[in-house]
Amino acid sequence: MPAPAARSxxxxxDPLSVLNxxxxxxxxxxxxxxxxxxxxxxxxCLVLMPTGGGKSLCxxxxxxxxxxxxxxxxxxxxxxxxxxxxxxEAGVNAAVLNSTLSFDEASEVERRLLAGDLDLLYVAPxxxxxPRCLALLGRANIALFAIDEAHCxxxxxxxxxxxxxxxxxIAERFPDVPRIALTATADDVTRKEIVxxxxxxxxxxxxxxxxxxxxxxxxxxxxxAPVQLKAFIGERHAGDAGIVYCLSRAKVEDxxxxxxxxxxxxxxxxxxxxxxxxxxxxxxxxxxxGIVIVATVAFGMxxxxxxxxxxxxxxxxxxxxxxYQETGRAGRDGKPSSAWMAYGLSDIxxxxxxxxxxxxxxxxxxxxxxxxxxxVALAETAGCRRSRLLGYFGEAGHGTNCGNCDNCLSPPQxxxxxxxxxxxxxxxxxxxxxxxxxxxxxxxIGRVTERVTQFGHDKLSVFGIGAELNEKxxxxxxxxxxxxxxLQADSEAFGAxxxxxxxRGVLKGETAIMLREAAAGTRSRASRVRSRRxxxxxxxxxxxxxxxxxxxxxxxxxxxxIARQRGVPAYVVLHDSTIDGIAAARPATLGELRxxxxxxxKKLEHYGDELLLLVREALA
Ligand code: ADP
Ligand code: ZN
Numbered sequence: 001m002p003a004p005a006a007r008s009x010x011x012x013x014d015p016l017s018v019l020n021x022x023x024x025x026x027x028x029x030x031x032x033x034x035x036x037x038x039x040x041x042x043x044x045c046l047v048l049m050p051t052g053g054g055k056s057l058c059x060x061x062x063x064x065x066x067x068x069x070x071x072x073x074x075x076x077x078x079x080x081x082x083x084x085x086x087x088x089e090a091g092v093n094a095a096v097l098n099s100t101l102s103f104d105e106a107s108e109v110e111r112r113l114l115a116g117d118l119d120l121l122y123v124a125p126x127x128x129x130x131p132r133c134l135a136l137l138g139r140a141n142i143a144l145f146a147i148d149e150a151h152c153x154x155x156x157x158x159x160x161x162x163x164x165x166x167x168x169x170i171a172e173r174f175p176d177v178p179r180i181a182l183t184a185t186a187d188d189v190t191r192k193e194i195v196x197x198x199x200x201x202x203x204x205x206x207x208x209x210x211x212x213x214x215x216x217x218x219x220x221x222x223x224x225a226p227v228q229l230k231a232f233i234g235e236r237h238a239g240d241a242g243i244v245y246c247l248s249r250a251k252v253e254d255x256x257x258x259x260x261x262x263x264x265x266x267x268x269x270x271x272x273x274x275x276x277x278x279x280x281x282x283x284x285x286x287x288x289x290g291i292v293i294v295a296t297v298a299f300g301m302x303x304x305x306x307x308x309x310x311x312x313x314x315x316x317x318x319x320x321x322x323x324y325q326e327t328g329r330a331g332r333d334g335k336p337s338s339a340w341m342a343y344g345l346s347d348i349x350x351x352x353x354x355x356x357x358x359x360x361x362x363x364x365x366x367x368x369x370x371x372x373x374x375x376v377a378l379a380e381t382a383g384c385r386r387s388r389l390l391g392y393f394g395e396a397g398h399g400t401n402c403g404n405c406d407n408c409l410s411p412p413q414x415x416x417x418x419x420x421x422x423x424x425x426x427x428x429x430x431x432x433x434x435x436x437x438x439x440x441x442x443x444x445i446g447r448v449t450e451r452v453t454q455f456g457h458d459k460l461s462v463f464g465i466g467a468e469l470n471e472k473x474x475x476x477x478x479x480x481x482x483x484x485x486x487l488q489a490d491s492e493a494f495g496a497x498x499x500x501x502x503x504r505g506v507l508k509g510e511t512a513i514m515l516r517e518a519a520a521g522t523r524s525r526a527s528r529v530r531s532r533r534x535x536x537x538x539x540x541x542x543x544x545x546x547x548x549x550x551x552x553x554x555x556x557x558x559x560x561x562i563a564r565q566r567g568v569p570a571y572v573v574l575h576d577s578t579i580d581g582i583a584a585a586r587p588a589t590l591g592e593l594r595x596x597x598x599x600x601x602k603k604l605e606h607y608g609d610e611l612l613l614l615v616r617e618a619l620a
Contacts, residue, residue, distance in 0.1 A: 036058060040061070049184060055182045074122055089573065129163065146181075154193040221475075232310075243312070252296055265292060333577050424478065435497070
């Protein structure tokens with residue numbers, strides 16, 4: 001049976017009306033409409049959009065609008081399963097073909113494909129490339145090929161999958177079927193490789209901005225990371241789903257325990273866990289509401305959970321690319337979300353050591369150091385984090401105040417730091433460029449420690465010349481001079497700080513130095529940022545009316561129950577934004593309910609009466 005809204009209207013159904021009737025969405029986002037029209041009319045293209053940008057609709061709608069079945073190549077079985085579950089909920093005839101199916105199940109899917117009974121079929125790449133599957137597709141009526149996560153075809157990329165190379169066969173065997181390749185990885189080399197390998201030379205590329213306006217970026221000075229993390233979650237994200245990244249397995253375990261003790265539903269995830277437990281923890285994170293997963297960076301790839309409300313880093317990632325990819329897992333649904341990181345000097349030293357101790361080539365190490373430096377500069381900037389991030393990816397013109405990062409919301413005080421910088425650099429020089437920050441600060445403040453006397457540093461002219469700043473303020477000066485490139489962590493000497501070429505200009509007084517004031521306390525800064533959250537958080541549906549908390553809770557409980565019964569993730573039943581929309585609009589009729597984004601014809605039919613009853617009961 002063809003999707004009713006798509007084909008019963010006559011020869012040329014309108015994309016917008018299908019968007020509305022099937023997906024319950026009132027409008028296209030960004031370039032979606034252009035892409036849908038292009039592919040529907042038979043064109044191939046490349047789509048570059050950030051995570052959460054709305055790539056799926058770019059091939060789902062044309063599959064409904066064109067004759068035949070859309071074939072979606074996707075590398076991740078869990079992701080296919082969830083997408084298909086979501087489509088079935090919306091009344092679309094969708095199915096998967098992968099290794100999880102029994103022979104009989106697979107035969108049934110094949111039969112439906114040939115009978116013209118499917119609108120969308122998700123296939124794993126290795127499956128698609130079998131002679132049997134290619135022959136099957138040869139006999140079927142195909143609307144389009146969508147190659148999701150297309151960057152997996154790139155041998156230079158970070159996620160190369162050998163089975164993707166074979167996908168060039170699609171263009172050769174089905175030259176007349178439109179192909180749409182989609183990815184959130186946008187660098188030039190990857191892009192060129194996708195175009196060549198998937199036969200897209202000459203096809204247009206639709207490139208969306210990589211900005212994620214709903215994500216609030218925040219980087220705080222690390223003091224007591226577990227305490228800071230608990231405060232961040234407690235004050236800003238109580239009850240929310242989130243991901244906490246740590247570098248080591250041990251730290252993952254410790255952090256998950258600490259959060260659990262604090263009454264936060266946290267689960268660990270790392271490669272050292274028993275495979276069964278790991279899978280269970282991942283499933284609970286995806287399917288249940290409000291789980292915090294504490295993980296090493298291996299976690300997250302291919303997880304499509306739209307309502308991750310925060311991503312927290314307790315350790316510095318390797319690069320801005322990694323930071324952006326990891327933080328990008330927050331807020332796919334477009335609702336306000338946080339990217340929060342606590343970082344300190346020891347993080348820089350640790351990452352530097354990991355690079356220096358690795359067995360990589362010198363050239364690779366130099367590139368890695370450059371990438372680390374760029375990330376440290378982002379962490380230390382007093383300017384807008386977002387414009388810095390986007391600038392790094394070559395997107396200029398985002399202005400200097402995004403209004404949704406810590407520095408824009410609560411601008412750090414800048415002061416002339418020339419004298420402080422000179423004192424620190426002279427101290428590094430006088431002590432022989434062999435000591436780490438702790439010792440240097442002891443000397444500057446004039447503390448007589450064992451080491452200070454051992455090396456005779458209490459006899460130096462720099463001893464005690466920095467007593468006007470406290471230890472915390474000095475640490476901030478050190479980090480900023482490292483970020484500015486005047487000081488360098490020398491990992492061979494266990495975090496000793498060395499002068500660089502540019503330090504000379506500072507010492508001579510030729511280089512102006514502006515330093516950001518060490519925050520009076522992360523707590524106060526966090527709450528300052530938070531106190532403005534309410535004003536800025538975009539309201540979803542319900543125009544200005546606040547969501548009814550009781551109704552919201554009732555709707556969530558109902559959703560959990562339905563999801564459990566049907567064995568699908570909660571967001572497949574209804575997205576958070578739809579729940580909030582209902583809780584704010586408090587619809588009394590099916591017509592009003594249908595006007596809420598996320599409620600299409602099928603959801604109205606299935607759940608409409610129940611939802612209206614919930615609204616009535618909760619408000620009674
Ligand atoms: P991507 O694959 O690019 O990461 P998705 O296709 O999963 O993104 O979409 C991300 C989220 O945005 C989903 O929750 C989806 O329902 C929502 N979305 C996509 N397009 C629209 C739109 N035009 N209007 C409202 N929400 C949309
Ligand atoms: Zn900003």
